[in-house]
Amino acid sequence: MTEESKTPLALPTVRLKIGRNSSHPWIFQKMVEKPAWNAPSGVVVDIQDREQHWVGRGFYNGHSRITLRVLTTDAAEAIDEAFFAKRITQAIALRRDWLKLDAVTDSYRLIHSEADGLSGLVVDRFGSTLVIEFFSAGMFRFREVIQAELLRQCPVSGFYWVADVHVSKQESFNCRPPEPPTPSVITENGVRFRVAPGSKHKTGFFLDQRDNRKTIASFCEGKKVLDLCCNTGGFAVYAKTIGKAAEVTGVDLDEQAIAMAKQNANLNMAQVRFSQADIFAWLRDVIPLGQRFDVVILDPAKMTRDRESIDLALKKYLDMNRLAMHAVAPGGLLLTCSCTGLVSEETFLDTIRRAAWQAGRTVQIIKIAGAGCDHPFLIHVQEGRYLKAIYCRVE
Numbered sequence: 001m002t003e004e005s006k007t008p009l010a011l012p013t014v015r016l017k018i019g020r021n022s023s024h025p026w027i028f029q030k031m032v033e034k035p036a037w038n039a040p041s042g043v044v045v046d047i048q049d050r051e052q053h054w055v056g057r058g059f060y061n062g063h064s065r066i067t068l069r070v071l072t073t074d075a076a077e078a079i080d081e082a083f084f085a086k087r088i089t090q091a092i093a094l095r096r097d098w099l100k101l102d103a104v105t106d107s108y109r110l111i112h113s114e115a116d117g118l119s120g121l122v123v124d125r126f127g128s129t130l131v132i133e134f135f136s137a138g139m140f141r142f143r144e145v146i147q148a149e150l151l152r153q154c155p156v157s158g159f160y161w162v163a164d165v166h167v168s169k170q171e172s173f174n175c176r177p178p179e180p181p182t183p184s185v186i187t188e189n190g191v192r193f194r195v196a197p198g199s200k201h202k203t204g205f206f207l208d209q210r211d212n213r214k215t216i217a218s219f220c221e222g223k224k225v226l227d228l229c230c231n232t233g234g235f236a237v238y239a240k241t242i243g244k245a246a247e248v249t250g251v252d253l254d255e256q257a258i259a260m261a262k263q264n265a266n267l268n269m270a271q272v273r274f275s276q277a278d279i280f281a282w283l284r285d286v287i288p289l290g291q292r293f294d295v296v297i298l299d300p301a302k303m304t305r306d307r308e309s310i311d312l313a314l315k316k317y318l319d320m321n322r323l324a325m326h327a328v329a330p331g332g333l334l335l336t337c338s339c340t341g342l343v344s345e346e347t348f349l350d351t352i353r354r355a356a357w358q359a360g361r362t363v364q365i366i367k368i369a370g371a372g373c374d375h376p377f378l379i380h381v382q383e384g385r386y387l388k389a390i391y392c393r394v395e
Contacts, residue, residue: 011044011045011046011057012035012037012039012043012045012046012060013035013045013046013047013048014032014033014035014039014045014046014047014048014060014068015032015033015035015047015048015049015050015052016031016032016033016047016048016049016050016055017030017031017032017033017050018031018049018050019049019050019051020047020049020053020055020056022380023073023380024380024381025058025069025070025071025114025119025381026066026068026069026070026119026381026383027047027066027067027068027069027070028065028066028067029062029064029065029066029067031067032067032068034062035060035062039060039062041061041062041063041064041137041138041171041172041173042059042060042061042136042137042138042139042140042141042171042173043059043060043138043141044057044058044059044060044079044138045057045058045059045060045068047068047070054075055073056070056071056072056073057070057071057072057073057075057077057079058070058071058072058079058119058138059071059119059120059136059137059138059139060138061136061137061138061171061172063137063170063171063172064136064137064170064171064172065170066136069119069120069136069138070119071083071117071118071119079142080145081145081148081149084118084142084145084146084149085149085152087116087117087118088111088118088146088149088150088153089153090116090117091110091111091112091116091117091118092110092153092154094116094374094376095108095109095110095374099373099374101374104188104189104210105186105187105188105189105210106125106126106127106186106187107124107125107126107127107186107187107188107195107205107207108124108125108207108210108372108374109122109123109124109125109207109208109372109374109375110123110124110125110130110150110154110374111123112374112375112376112377112384113135113384114377114378114381114383114384115375115376115377115378115381115384116376118139119135119136119139120134120135120136120138120139121133121134121135121136121139121146122135123146123150124207125154125156126184126186126195126197126205127184127185127186128156128157128158128184129156129157129158129159129160129181129184129197130150130154130156130158130159130160131159131160131161131162131197132146132147132150132159132160132161132162133161133162133163133164134161134162134163134167134168134173134175135163135164135167135171136171137171137172137173140163140171140173140175141173143161147159147161158181159178160177160178160180160181160197160198161175161177161178162175162177162197162198163175163177166305177198179198180196180197180198180199181197181198183195183196185267186205188210188213189210189213189214189238189242190241190242191237191238191241191242191268192264192267192268193205193232193233193234193237193264193267194232194260194263194264194267195232196260199256199260205232205234206231206234206299207372207374207375208339208371208372208375208387209234209235209299209337209371209372209387209389210372211369211372211373212235212335212337212369212389213234213235213238214238214242215367215369215391216235216238216239216243216295216297216333216335216391217238217239217241217242217243218242218243219243219295219333220239220240220243220244220245220294220295221243221244221245222244222245222246223243223245223246223247223293223294223295224245224246224247224292224293224294224295224329225239225240225243225245225247225248225249225293225294225295225296225297226248226249226250226251226293226295226296226297226327227239227248227249227250227251227297227299228251228279228283228296228297228298228299228300228320228324229251229252229279229298229299229300229301230250230251230252230257230258230261230274230297230299231252231254231257231261231299231301232257232260232261232264233250233260233261233262233264233265233272233274234264235250235297235299235335236248236249236250236261236265236270236272236274236297237261237264237265237268237270237272239295239297240265240268240270240271240272241268241270245295247273248270248271248272248273249272249273249274249275249293250272250273250274250275251274251275251276251277251279251282252274252276252277252279253276253277253278253279254276255276258274258275258276261274262274279320279323280319280320280323283323283324283326283327284323286327287323287326287327291327292327292328292329292330292332293327293328293329293332294328294329294332294333295332295333295334295335296324296327296328296332296333296334296335297334297335297337298320298321298324298334298335298336298337299335299336299337299339300316300317300320300337300338301339302339302340302341303316303317303338303340303343304340304342305341305342306342307342310342310343313340313342313343314343314347314351317338317343317348317351317355318351318354318355318358321336321351321352321355322355322358322359324336325355325356325359325361325363325394326359326361328361328394330394330395331393331394331395332393332394333366333391333392333393333394334363334391334392334393334394335389335390335391335392336352336389336390336392337387337388337389337390338387338388339386339387339388340386341383341386343388345368345385345388348388348390349365349390352390352392356394361394361395362394362395363392363393363394363395364392364393364394364395365390365391365392366391366392366393367390367391368388368389368390368391369389369390369391370385370387370388370389371385371386371387375387
């Protein structure tokens with residue numbers, strides 16, 4: 001029996017220009033023969049290598065740089081309701097049964113794209129609301145199947161779904177989000193936060209920093225803390241509540257984020273001083289005045305999604321880290337983060353080294369971390385390891 005005869009259903013076939021010598025689920029446009037038939041974005045196809053050997057099954061999108069997303073290498077496995085039920089079940093079991101996140105928080109990442117065998121799909125739980133983010137036209141095509149299975153396993157009161165404008169243009173699908181749900185309050189390690197799915201801040205809240213918020217808070221007791229690019233106040237509120245910091249300041253340019261940060265501080269009866277300002281201008285104002293902080297957190301938004309802009313992104317990282325180091329009191333701590341997936345840990349560490357040299361400071365790395373365990377990555381898909389969190393002692 002040939003591999004092709006095991007196929008559950010007759011599917012269109014897409015052929016590669018190369019042999020399939022990788023287990024990475026992404027296959028790029030330059031590696032794929034353009035099919036003679038008209039292929040809708042996100043259609044399920046069988047994949048053959050250059051020698052016409054069956055090598056996998058997944059989504060085809062001729063408009064996307066990631067032309068094929070391999071979902072299975074089992075010729076007997078169809079991409080259907082049963083497939084999604086199996087993968088979603090496995091993803092939820094990891095969070096509930098193994099990581100036991102329900103004991104820590106009512107909000108965490110349920111599905112993390114490639115790491116959970118569902119390339120192009122992210123699902124975050126915020127209390128009684130599930131937020132679905134689509135990164136591929138194929139996943140968007142299966143949106144009703146995905147939502148039905150999620151509802152079966154996670155009885156919730158609401159769904160919200162979204163796709164980044166850049167992604168939907170690149171993937172050539174039109175995702176029309178519903179009306180955003182009313183902002184709700186979630187709990188994380190006993191700290192409360194108001195989240196707003198449908199705002200421009202990811203799916204509503206930066207769940208990936210949960211562990212780092214708790215870790216840095218453990219260094220904050222009695223300290224003067226500065227949270228740069230504070231967004232909705234996650235690190236700042238942790239520092240004051242769990243960390244028992246003496247004084248906390250949060251700075252962010254986004255007026256909407258600062259307004260939410262103030263609400264989050266009030267929810268926890270935390271005294272935090274928030275300032276709406278550009279961090280470069282703010283630091284250049286306070287550093288000459290001699291203001292220094294025992295703990296400084298620097299967690300900027302993603303700098304770029306385009307390889308052509310990496311040099312500019314690295315320059316921004318260099319400049320902001322140099323200034324942040326000037327704000328750290330001698331012997332104090334700096335937690336500096338990068339969520340730009342195109343910037344590797346090695347490159348980010350080298351940028352910190354250069355920033356320290358320019359600032360005339362000695363940096364001692366005490367911990368290197370990443371996203372929380374609900375954001376796993378596959379060893380053969382390093383792109384999933386996007387978040388770098390570097391804990392530094394600055395002399």
